[in-house]
Amino acid sequence: MNLKNPRQAHLEQCSQALVTLMIFVMVLLLLQLWLVTVALEEYLAARHGLAIPTFAASCGCFLLNLWLLKYVYDIDRKSGDE
Amino acid sequence: MSDETTPKWRKDFPIEWGADNYVTRREFTKFLVLTSGATAIGNSYFVVQRYREEHQKFASQQICRVDEIKPGEAKLFRYPTENDPALLIRLSTGELVAYKQRCTHLSCPVQYRAGSDRMECPCHNGAFDAHTGTVLEGPPPRPLPRITLVVENDTIFARGVEGS
Numbered sequence: 001m002n003l004k005n006p007r008q009a010h011l012e013q014c015s016q017a018l019v020t021l022m023i024f025v026m027v028l029l030l031l032q033l034w035l036v037t038v039a040l041e042e043y044l045a046a047r048h049g050l051a052i053p054t055f056a057a058s059c060g061c062f063l064l065n066l067w068l069l070k071y072v073y074d075i076d077r078k079s080g081d082e
Numbered sequence: 083m084s085d086e087t088t089p090k091w092r093k094d095f096p097i098e099w100g101a102d103n104y105v106t107r108r109e110f111t112k113f114l115v116l117t118s119g120a121t122a123i124g125n126s127y128f129v130v131q132r133y134r135e136e137h138q139k140f141a142s143q144q145i146c147r148v149d150e151i152k153p154g155e156a157k158l159f160r161y162p163t164e165n166d167p168a169l170l171i172r173l174s175t176g177e178l179v180a181y182k183q184r185c186t187h188l189s190c191p192v193q194y195r196a197g198s199d200r201m202e203c204p205c206h207n208g209a210f211d212a213h214t215g216t217v218l219e220g221p222p223p224r225p226l227p228r229i230t231l232v233v234e235n236d237t238i239f240a241r242g243v244e245g246s
Contacts, residue, residue, distance in 0.1 A: 066115065
Protein backbone atom coordinates (compact mmCIF):
# COMPACT_ATOMS: atom_id res chain seq x y z
CA MET A 1 0.00 0.00 0.00
CA ASN A 2 1.35 3.38 -1.01
CA LEU A 3 0.90 5.83 1.82
CA LYS A 4 1.65 9.45 0.97
CA ASN A 5 2.56 12.04 3.51
CA PRO A 6 -0.14 14.66 4.19
CA ARG A 7 1.81 17.44 2.48
CA GLN A 8 2.18 15.39 -0.70
CA ALA A 9 -1.50 14.42 -0.66
CA HIS A 10 -2.50 18.03 -0.19
CA LEU A 11 -0.34 19.16 -3.12
CA GLU A 12 -1.93 16.52 -5.34
CA GLN A 13 -5.35 17.74 -4.33
CA CYS A 14 -4.34 21.30 -5.20
CA SER A 15 -2.98 20.09 -8.54
CA GLN A 16 -6.27 18.41 -9.35
CA ALA A 17 -8.18 21.57 -8.47
CA LEU A 18 -5.82 23.56 -10.69
CA VAL A 19 -6.39 21.20 -13.61
CA THR A 20 -10.13 21.79 -13.31
CA LEU A 21 -9.61 25.55 -13.29
CA MET A 22 -7.16 25.27 -16.18
CA ILE A 23 -9.72 23.41 -18.30
CA PHE A 24 -12.28 26.18 -17.72
CA VAL A 25 -9.69 28.83 -18.63
CA MET A 26 -8.71 26.90 -21.77
CA VAL A 27 -12.32 26.55 -22.93
CA LEU A 28 -12.84 30.30 -22.47
CA LEU A 29 -9.61 31.05 -24.34
CA LEU A 30 -10.66 28.80 -27.24
CA LEU A 31 -13.98 30.64 -27.31
CA GLN A 32 -12.08 33.93 -27.52
CA LEU A 33 -9.94 32.66 -30.40
CA TRP A 34 -13.10 31.67 -32.22
CA LEU A 35 -14.52 35.17 -31.58
CA VAL A 36 -11.37 36.73 -33.08
CA THR A 37 -11.69 34.61 -36.23
CA VAL A 38 -15.36 35.62 -36.55
CA ALA A 39 -14.42 39.32 -36.19
CA LEU A 40 -11.57 38.92 -38.68
CA GLU A 41 -13.80 37.22 -41.23
CA GLU A 42 -16.37 40.01 -40.88
CA TYR A 43 -13.66 42.65 -41.23
CA LEU A 44 -12.25 41.05 -44.39
CA ALA A 45 -15.77 40.94 -45.84
CA ALA A 46 -16.06 44.71 -45.19
CA ARG A 47 -18.82 44.21 -42.62
CA HIS A 48 -18.50 45.58 -39.11
CA GLY A 49 -21.74 44.51 -37.47
CA LEU A 50 -20.07 41.91 -35.25
CA ALA A 51 -17.00 43.94 -34.23
CA ILE A 52 -18.49 45.28 -30.99
CA PRO A 53 -20.42 42.11 -29.96
CA THR A 54 -17.34 39.90 -30.42
CA PHE A 55 -15.18 42.39 -28.52
CA ALA A 56 -17.70 42.55 -25.68
CA ALA A 57 -17.93 38.75 -25.53
CA SER A 58 -14.14 38.47 -25.59
CA CYS A 59 -13.83 40.95 -22.73
CA GLY A 60 -16.48 38.97 -20.84
CA CYS A 61 -14.42 35.79 -21.27
CA PHE A 62 -11.31 37.61 -20.05
CA LEU A 63 -13.10 38.91 -16.96
CA LEU A 64 -14.36 35.40 -16.27
CA ASN A 65 -10.80 34.16 -16.60
CA LEU A 66 -9.61 36.81 -14.14
CA TRP A 67 -12.31 35.66 -11.74
CA LEU A 68 -11.04 32.08 -12.12
CA LEU A 69 -7.50 33.31 -11.56
CA LYS A 70 -8.60 34.53 -8.15
CA TYR A 71 -9.26 30.88 -7.24
CA VAL A 72 -5.79 29.95 -8.45
CA TYR A 73 -4.37 32.41 -5.94
CA ASP A 74 -6.75 31.08 -3.26
CA ILE A 75 -5.47 27.56 -3.84
CA ASP A 76 -1.93 28.89 -3.85
CA ARG A 77 -2.47 30.58 -0.51
CA LYS A 78 -4.00 27.47 1.04
CA SER A 79 -1.23 25.22 -0.24
CA GLY A 80 1.33 27.64 1.19
CA ASP A 81 -0.45 27.85 4.59
CA GLU A 82 -0.41 24.11 5.22
CA MET B 83 13.08 29.55 7.71
CA SER B 84 15.09 32.74 7.77
CA ASP B 85 17.33 33.79 4.92
CA GLU B 86 20.48 33.06 6.88
CA THR B 87 19.53 29.52 7.80
CA THR B 88 18.31 28.58 4.29
CA PRO B 89 20.96 26.51 2.55
CA LYS B 90 22.27 27.76 -0.77
CA TRP B 91 20.88 24.80 -2.73
CA ARG B 92 17.38 25.63 -1.42
CA LYS B 93 17.74 29.20 -2.67
CA ASP B 94 18.70 27.90 -6.12
CA PHE B 95 15.91 25.30 -6.17
CA PRO B 96 13.08 26.82 -4.14
CA ILE B 97 10.40 24.39 -5.37
CA GLU B 98 10.31 20.99 -3.74
CA TRP B 99 10.09 17.99 -6.05
CA GLY B 100 6.60 17.00 -4.90
CA ALA B 101 5.23 20.44 -5.78
CA ASP B 102 6.57 20.38 -9.32
CA ASN B 103 3.28 19.40 -10.99
CA TYR B 104 1.39 21.92 -8.98
CA VAL B 105 3.74 24.82 -9.78
CA THR B 106 3.90 24.13 -13.54
CA ARG B 107 0.10 23.90 -13.78
CA ARG B 108 -0.30 27.09 -11.79
CA GLU B 109 2.14 28.98 -14.00
CA PHE B 110 0.51 27.62 -17.16
CA THR B 111 -2.94 28.71 -15.94
CA LYS B 112 -1.59 32.21 -15.31
CA PHE B 113 -0.09 32.25 -18.79
CA LEU B 114 -3.45 31.21 -20.27
CA VAL B 115 -5.20 34.09 -18.49
CA LEU B 116 -2.55 36.48 -19.81
CA THR B 117 -3.15 35.15 -23.34
CA SER B 118 -6.86 35.62 -22.78
CA GLY B 119 -6.25 39.31 -22.02
CA ALA B 120 -4.08 39.68 -25.10
CA THR B 121 -6.81 38.08 -27.23
CA ALA B 122 -9.40 40.51 -25.87
CA ILE B 123 -7.08 43.43 -26.68
CA GLY B 124 -6.52 41.98 -30.17
CA ASN B 125 -10.27 41.87 -30.69
CA SER B 126 -10.45 45.60 -30.00
CA TYR B 127 -8.57 46.22 -33.27
CA PHE B 128 -11.75 45.50 -35.23
CA VAL B 129 -13.74 47.95 -33.10
CA VAL B 130 -11.13 50.65 -33.77
CA GLN B 131 -11.24 49.91 -37.51
CA ARG B 132 -15.03 50.10 -37.48
CA TYR B 133 -14.91 53.47 -35.73
CA ARG B 134 -12.28 54.77 -38.19
CA GLU B 135 -14.24 53.69 -41.24
CA GLU B 136 -17.49 55.10 -39.91
CA HIS B 137 -15.90 58.47 -39.26
CA GLN B 138 -13.84 58.61 -42.43
CA LYS B 139 -14.23 61.90 -44.26
CA PHE B 140 -14.39 61.92 -48.05
CA ALA B 141 -13.47 64.95 -50.08
CA SER B 142 -15.63 66.12 -52.93
CA GLN B 143 -13.98 65.48 -56.29
CA GLN B 144 -15.02 66.68 -59.71
CA ILE B 145 -15.14 63.84 -62.28
CA CYS B 146 -16.43 65.31 -65.54
CA ARG B 147 -19.38 67.11 -67.10
CA VAL B 148 -22.61 65.15 -67.68
CA ASP B 149 -22.47 65.65 -71.47
CA GLU B 150 -18.98 64.12 -71.63
CA ILE B 151 -20.34 60.65 -70.95
CA LYS B 152 -23.06 59.09 -73.13
CA PRO B 153 -25.43 56.23 -72.24
CA GLY B 154 -23.56 52.91 -72.40
CA GLU B 155 -20.20 54.55 -71.76
CA ALA B 156 -17.84 54.32 -68.80
CA LYS B 157 -15.14 56.67 -67.61
CA LEU B 158 -12.19 55.81 -65.41
CA PHE B 159 -11.32 58.10 -62.53
CA ARG B 160 -9.55 57.80 -59.18
CA TYR B 161 -11.33 58.22 -55.86
CA PRO B 162 -10.87 58.78 -52.91
CA THR B 163 -7.07 58.55 -53.44
CA GLU B 164 -4.83 58.24 -56.51
CA ASN B 165 -4.46 54.53 -55.69
CA ASP B 166 -8.19 53.80 -55.90
CA PRO B 167 -9.35 53.34 -59.50
CA ALA B 168 -13.09 53.79 -59.99
CA LEU B 169 -15.58 53.59 -62.86
CA LEU B 170 -18.19 56.18 -63.64
CA ILE B 171 -20.88 54.52 -65.75
CA ARG B 172 -23.81 55.99 -67.61
CA LEU B 173 -26.23 53.09 -67.88
CA SER B 174 -28.36 52.49 -70.95
CA THR B 175 -31.26 54.03 -68.99
CA GLY B 176 -29.24 57.27 -68.63
CA GLU B 177 -28.71 56.79 -64.88
CA LEU B 178 -25.25 57.66 -63.53
CA VAL B 179 -23.52 55.23 -61.19
CA ALA B 180 -19.93 54.82 -60.00
CA TYR B 181 -18.13 51.92 -58.34
CA LYS B 182 -14.63 51.12 -57.22
CA GLN B 183 -12.96 49.26 -60.04
CA ARG B 184 -11.29 46.59 -57.91
CA CYS B 185 -13.06 43.24 -57.93
CA THR B 186 -14.00 42.17 -54.40
CA HIS B 187 -12.53 38.74 -55.10
CA LEU B 188 -8.82 39.37 -55.76
CA SER B 189 -8.74 43.05 -56.74
CA CYS B 190 -8.53 42.63 -60.54
CA PRO B 191 -9.95 45.64 -62.42
CA VAL B 192 -13.54 45.09 -63.53
CA GLN B 193 -14.75 46.26 -66.94
CA TYR B 194 -18.14 47.60 -67.95
CA ARG B 195 -20.11 45.73 -70.63
CA ALA B 196 -22.55 48.18 -72.12
CA GLY B 197 -24.82 45.65 -73.87
CA SER B 198 -25.71 43.76 -70.73
CA ASP B 199 -25.31 46.61 -68.18
CA ARG B 200 -22.95 44.53 -66.08
CA MET B 201 -19.35 44.71 -64.94
CA GLU B 202 -17.13 41.74 -65.54
CA CYS B 203 -13.89 40.65 -63.96
CA PRO B 204 -11.69 38.97 -66.57
CA CYS B 205 -9.49 37.19 -64.01
CA HIS B 206 -11.98 34.65 -62.62
CA ASN B 207 -15.16 35.43 -64.59
CA GLY B 208 -16.91 37.28 -61.82
CA ALA B 209 -19.77 39.59 -62.80
CA PHE B 210 -21.59 42.45 -61.06
CA ASP B 211 -24.88 44.16 -61.83
CA ALA B 212 -24.06 47.69 -63.05
CA HIS B 213 -27.34 49.04 -61.60
CA THR B 214 -26.70 47.93 -58.02
CA GLY B 215 -23.14 46.57 -57.86
CA THR B 216 -24.37 43.20 -56.55
CA VAL B 217 -22.65 39.97 -57.54
CA LEU B 218 -24.32 38.19 -60.46
CA GLU B 219 -21.95 35.28 -60.85
CA GLY B 220 -18.45 34.04 -60.12
CA PRO B 221 -16.30 34.02 -56.99
CA PRO B 222 -16.59 37.65 -55.68
CA PRO B 223 -17.82 37.44 -52.08
CA ARG B 224 -19.52 40.85 -51.86
CA PRO B 225 -20.85 43.74 -53.99
CA LEU B 226 -18.60 46.42 -55.44
CA PRO B 227 -18.27 49.48 -53.16
CA ARG B 228 -20.45 52.22 -54.62
CA ILE B 229 -19.33 55.82 -54.94
CA THR B 230 -21.83 58.49 -54.07
CA LEU B 231 -22.37 60.89 -56.95
CA VAL B 232 -23.77 64.37 -56.96
CA VAL B 233 -24.59 66.40 -60.09
CA GLU B 234 -24.29 70.16 -59.71
CA ASN B 235 -24.45 72.57 -62.63
CA ASP B 236 -24.13 69.69 -65.12
CA THR B 237 -20.90 68.57 -63.44
CA ILE B 238 -20.54 65.19 -61.76
CA PHE B 239 -18.86 65.05 -58.33
CA ALA B 240 -17.83 62.07 -56.20
CA ARG B 241 -18.75 62.65 -52.56
CA GLY B 242 -18.16 59.40 -50.67
CA VAL B 243 -17.92 55.62 -50.76
CA GLU B 244 -20.63 53.25 -49.56
CA GLY B 245 -19.87 49.71 -48.42
CA SER B 246 -16.10 50.02 -48.59
